[in-house]
Amino acid sequence: MTSAATLTRTSGIRVAVTALAVFLGYYAGANFGFFLRLPPSTPSVIWPPNAILTATLLLTAPRRWPLYLAAAFPAHLLAELGRDWSAPLVLAYFATNCSEALIAAVSIRWLGDVPGRFDTLRRVGVFIFGAVFLGPFLSSFLDAGVTALHGESYWTVWKYRFFSNMLTELTVVPAVVTGVAAGRQWLGRVPVRRRLEALGLAVVVVVLSVVAFGTSDYGAMPGGARTPLAFLLPFLLWAAVRFGPGGASLAMLTTTVVAISMVMHHYAEPTRDEIVSLQVFIGVIAAPLMCLAALIEERRRAQEALAESLRFEEMLSRLSAAFVHLQSHEMDAAFDSWLQRLGESLHLDHVILRRAGSPHQPAITHSWSAPGVRTVPPVCAANWPLTGDTEGRRLRRDQALLLLRSSRTPPMADGRLPGPLESNLTLPLVARGQILGHLVLDPITLPRSVKSISALRLLAGVFAGALARKEAEDALRTSEAMKSAILTSLSTGVAVLDREGHIVAVNESWSRFVRADSALWDRAIGIGSSYLDAWRTAARKGVPHASDALAGIESVLARSRRTFAFEYADGLSPADYWIALSVVPLDRPEGGAVVSHTEVTERKRAEMEAQRSRQELAHFTRVSTMGELTASLAHELSQPLSGILTNAQAAQRFLAGTAPDLAEVRAILSDIVDDDKRAGEVIQRLRDLLRKSDLSRVPLDLNTLISDVARLLSSDAVIRNVAFVLELNAKPATVSGDRVELQQVILNLLLNAMEAMAETNGADRTIVLRTGNTDVDAVHVAIEDAGPGLGPDAERYIFEPFYTTKPAGMGMGLSIARSIVLAHDGLIWATNNPAHGATFHLALPLCSVLVG
Amino acid sequence: MGDAIVYVVDDDPSIRRSLERLLRAAGHTVETFVSAREFLERADLGVRGCLLLDVRMPGQSGLELQFVLEAAGHRIPLIFITGHADVPMAQQALQAGAVDLLAKPFDADALLGAVARALAASQQPA
Numbered sequence: 001m002t003s004a005a006t007l008t009r010t011s012g013i014r015v016a017v018t019a020l021a022v023f024l025g026y027y028a029g030a031n032f033g034f035f036l037r038l039p040p041s042t043p044s045v046i047w048p049p050n051a052i053l054t055a056t057l058l059l060t061a062p063r064r065w066p067l068y069l070a071a072a073f074p075a076h077l078l079a080e081l082g083r084d085w086s087a088p089l090v091l092a093y094f095a096t097n098c099s100e101a102l103i104a105a106v107s108i109r110w111l112g113d114v115p116g117r118f119d120t121l122r123r124v125g126v127f128i129f130g131a132v133f134l135g136p137f138l139s140s141f142l143d144a145g146v147t148a149l150h151g152e153s154y155w156t157v158w159k160y161r162f163f164s165n166m167l168t169e170l171t172v173v174p175a176v177v178t179g180v181a182a183g184r185q186w187l188g189r190v191p192v193r194r195r196l197e198a199l200g201l202a203v204v205v206v207v208l209s210v211v212a213f214g215t216s217d218y219g220a221m222p223g224g225a226r227t228p229l230a231f232l233l234p235f236l237l238w239a240a241v242r243f244g245p246g247g248a249s250l251a252m253l254t255t256t257v258v259a260i261s262m263v264m265h266h267y268a269e270p271t272r273d274e275i276v277s278l279q280v281f282i283g284v285i286a287a288p289l290m291c292l293a294a295l296i297e298e299r300r301r302a303q304e305a306l307a308e309s310l311r312f313e314e315m316l317s318r319l320s321a322a323f324v325h326l327q328s329h330e331m332d333a334a335f336d337s338w339l340q341r342l343g344e345s346l347h348l349d350h351v352i353l354r355r356a357g358s359p360h361q362p363a364i365t366h367s368w369s370a371p372g373v374r375t376v377p378p379v380c381a382a383n384w385p386l387t388g389d390t391e392g393r394r395l396r397r398d399q400a401l402l403l404l405r406s407s408r409t410p411p412m413a414d415g416r417l418p419g420p421l422e423s424n425l426t427l428p429l430v431a432r433g434q435i436l437g438h439l440v441l442d443p444i445t446l447p448r449s450v451k452s453i454s455a456l457r458l459l460a461g462v463f464a465g466a467l468a469r470k471e472a473e474d475a476l477r478t479s480e481a482m483k484s485a486i487l488t489s490l491s492t493g494v495a496v497l498d499r500e501g502h503i504v505a506v507n508e509s510w511s512r513f514v515r516a517d518s519a520l521w522d523r524a525i526g527i528g529s530s531y532l533d534a535w536r537t538a539a540r541k542g543v544p545h546a547s548d549a550l551a552g553i554e555s556v557l558a559r560s561r562r563t564f565a566f567e568y569a570d571g572l573s574p575a576d577y578w579i580a581l582s583v584v585p586l587d588r589p590e591g592g593a594v595v596s597h598t599e600v601t602e603r604k605r606a607e608m609e610a611q612r613s614r615q616e617l618a619h620f621t622r623v624s625t626m627g628e629l630t631a632s633l634a635h636e637l638s639q640p641l642s643g644i645l646t647n648a649q650a651a652q653r654f655l656a657g658t659a660p661d662l663a664e665v666r667a668i669l670s671d672i673v674d675d676d677k678r679a680g681e682v683i684q685r686l687r688d689l690l691r692k693s694d695l696s697r698v699p700l701d702l703n704t705l706i707s708d709v710a711r712l713l714s715s716d717a718v719i720r721n722v723a724f725v726l727e728l729n730a731k732p733a734t735v736s737g738d739r740v741e742l743q744q745v746i747l748n749l750l751l752n753a754m755e756a757m758a759e760t761n762g763a764d765r766t767i768v769l770r771t772g773n774t775d776v777d778a779v780h781v782a783i784e785d786a787g788p789g790l791g792p793d794a795e796r797y798i799f800e801p802f803y804t805t806k807p808a809g810m811g812m813g814l815s816i817a818r819s820i821v822l823a824h825d826g827l828i829w830a831t832n833n834p835a836h837g838a839t840f841h842l843a844l845p846l847c848s849v850l851v852g
Numbered sequence: 853m854g855d856a857i858v859y860v861v862d863d864d865p866s867i868r869r870s871l872e873r874l875l876r877a878a879g880h881t882v883e884t885f886v887s888a889r890e891f892l893e894r895a896d897l898g899v900r901g902c903l904l905l906d907v908r909m910p911g912q913s914g915l916e917l918q919f920v921l922e923a924a925g926h927r928i929p930l931i932f933i934t935g936h937a938d939v940p941m942a943q944q945a946l947q948a949g950a951v952d953l954l955a956k957p958f959d960a961d962a963l964l965g966a967v968a969r970a971l972a973a974s975q976q977p978a
């Protein structure tokens with residue numbers, strides 16, 4: 001069986017039961033009406049069938065009206081055929097009865113907002129106008145006309161029928177409608193005390209009605225001093241005040257029935273006009289009573305709504321206060337408890353908090369269900385958020401989603417009706433422009449305290465804020481945990497310093513770097529001790545470089561410098577244990593820094609190894625360069641030696657003479673001394689170049705160094721027919737470096753320039769050596785030749801090892817020059833000159849200690 | 853010997869002075885010049901004598917001066933002195949008419965012998 005068939009069957013049963021009730025009610029009402037009748041007048045004193053039809057039409061949809069009216073038809077025939085009326089008359093009366101109910105129902109539907117409700121003054125007013133006045137008023141013309149054919153007076157019939165039906169409509173319809181609407185509730189939830197109150201009130205009303213209308217003749221009743229009647233009024237008011245319009249109409253119905261029964265069956269025959277005046281009397285009491293009850297109900301509801309609204313707002317403010325001071329781990333419990341309070345306060349079945357885990361797979365993290373209510377079917381949790389369809393798209397946007405149980409909603413596979421969550425309100429939880437999840441309120445019939453969706457959006461806003469904070473704190477904790485794990489796993493020792501240089505935190509590796517047995521530290525330094533003091537002690541002990549390190553760390557702590565990096569040797573021999581120290585400031589208002597110690601012994605060893613290799617290679621190339629320079633060096637040495645020999649032999653000849661010119665001999669000796677010094681210098685320069693460098697960096701003037709090298713090569717230049725032009729800066733260009741290595745750079749560049757010019761026979765045979773200071777505290781050296789210049793792309797290769805254009809060259813000269821320059825933190829490059837030839841440039845940092 | 857003059861052209865002042873002293877001590881009249889250019893400007897080439905010439909000098913070299921003198925028709929005897937005796941250059945100089953070639957440092961007797969031979973050559977009629 002399909003679910004649609006189930007739906008149809010359910011609704012069919014309900015219609016059938018209603019039709020049966022209409023049939024029974026009509027039949028019973030008609031018989032009751034016949035019981036209260038004053039023949040020979042046709043209209044009954046009370047005629048409930050019309051009121052029962054009116055109540056039916058007010059409670060049902062217009063499309064069902066023909067069905068229910070048809071259900072009443074057999075009851076009508078059953079009740080009226082066999083009386084003293086002809087069949088056509090009976091049929092005509094059914095028509096007039098139906099017309100009264102239709103006029104009443106149509107006019108109430110047309111004029112009022114909700115048919116079948118008597119809880120506002122307006123609704124009661126519309127009811128009184130439509131059902132109590134207009135229905136009986138108009139239908140009575142028809143009824144009187146039909147009856148007049150029967151032989152009665154038209155206007156008498158009209159009058160009697162109008163007042164009778166007016167009173168019946170006034171007392172029966174609200175009683176029936178309220179009874180149907182509230183009857184189920186009265187069967188179930190109403191407290192015992194209230195039931196007892198209603199029962200007591202009913203007994204009192206019946207007794208007092210019997211007493212008031214049954215103990216004297218009714219004729220003097222409306223104007224007479226009948227004390228029991230006066231006593232009845234407070235209880236009618238009680239019913240109106242305590243039980244609303246339904247209670248009031250029920251009390252009035254009871255009073256009416258008792259009063260008319262008493263008057264008609266226990267006393268001397270009343271006239272029909274006396275009955276009318278009794279009807280008017282009861283009607284005049286009943287109508288304001290109904291209005292009063294409606295007013296009181298209206299006021300009560302307004303107060304309740306206000307109180308509920310206040311409660312809601314109070315809950316809202318408590319809710320927002322509750323989450324402010326909670327830690328994120330306490331929030332889960334708080335979410336649960338607040339979902340419960342929310343559900344209880346708004347009388348919901350389910351409240352669900354869904355977190356947007358991933359766009360397509362959100363997860364229900366917290367939920368609450370009212371006691372006795374089925375828990376949420378798991379299928380709802382798994383299927384959401386309805387990816388692809390309209391609801392899913394709306395859920396992913398910042399919109400509240402109202403899901404209604406509708407015919408559109410397909411039944412579930414097993415034929416059951418869709419679960420309770422098919423009709424609910426889903427509120428997006430939005431924080432910082434991001435949907436963090438949804439709050440689902442089920443069912444959607446919310447109490448009046450919740451005036452609009454915007455109030456619920458506030459609620460959602462509080463949950464969203466709390467959720468956002470929880471997520472942020474969870475993320476922070478995760479990140480903290482990750483950082484802590486990273487710090488622990490590092491082999492680098494890390495310590496956090498405060499502004500004064502005290503250690504506030506260290507990682508596990510830290511202790512390895514500050515062992516008490518190291519040469520640097522007197523004792524182990526850990527959290528609480530002063531890192532700066534430890535360095536100060538080391539500096540006082542005379543540990544090499546300790547004062548440099550101290551100054552660097554202090555400058556970072558004082559924010560006068562961004563970072564500080566330093567490498568030092570710890571241990572008995574400097575090469576044993578190398579540590580790289582790095583200090584970075586902490587970016588926070590209270591200052592401080594992070595210090596890390598990393599062991600770099602291996603790297604340092606490799607670096608020194610590489611440096612040694614480079615130096616050995618440089619030395620080897622120097623030695624081989626000397627081989628190339630032998631001819632020039634021989635000439636350089638032969639000059640002074642030749643001068644010495646010739647001078648000495650000239651002196652011998654002078655002294656062999658009879659009167660030796662001693663002044664001449666003195667001049668000769670002076671020249672010999674000078675020449676000898678000259679030869680010594682040549683040898684010294686040669687020795688310098690052939691010496692192995694000792695890795696020492698000393699401040700030296702690059703201008704002097706360049707002149708020395710140029711002089712060493714001057715004979716070679718003469719041989720090669722090349723002239724050196726020195727355009728050196730007047731100011732000393734002091735750099736920190738290894739003299740031999742820098743000489744080798746200049747030597748290689750000059751040899752390279754001369755060799756380049758050997759290939760050309762141009763008129764310009766000069767090599768210009770230029771020095772100048774740059775604006776970045778560096779000295780710039782340019783060696784400008786007049787050779788053929790560099791080939792295309794040569795600038796990229798000329799400094800590579802084994803790159804050469806010369807048949808006999810090894811291709812190491814420029815490569816060695818570059819490695820030396822780089823080791824001196826300098827730069828080397830080559831450019832082509834505008835006219836001809838190439839220029840080799842090098843830039844070396846000025847030695848700030850001496851320049852400053 | 854008397855009026856014969858020994859001209860010395862060498863850019864090295866120490867060499868110039870020592871040669872001048874040695875030649876004076878041996879009784880020669882000496883005139884020294886810093887460069888080939890100065891010699892061409894100042895020297896009296898009409899006088900009998902010989903020329904002591906450094907092979908390699910900045911500017912005009914000794915070989916170039918030899919060529920210029922040859923071209924101008926001055927047949928003054930030449931003695932080359934050089935810091936490094938490379939064979940091709942010595943051959944070139946001797947073929948061009950040089951009397952002798954001395955490698956620095958040279959012995960006084962060798963020099964004076966060469967000068968004596970040169971002056972003797974200069975007395976022979978051209």
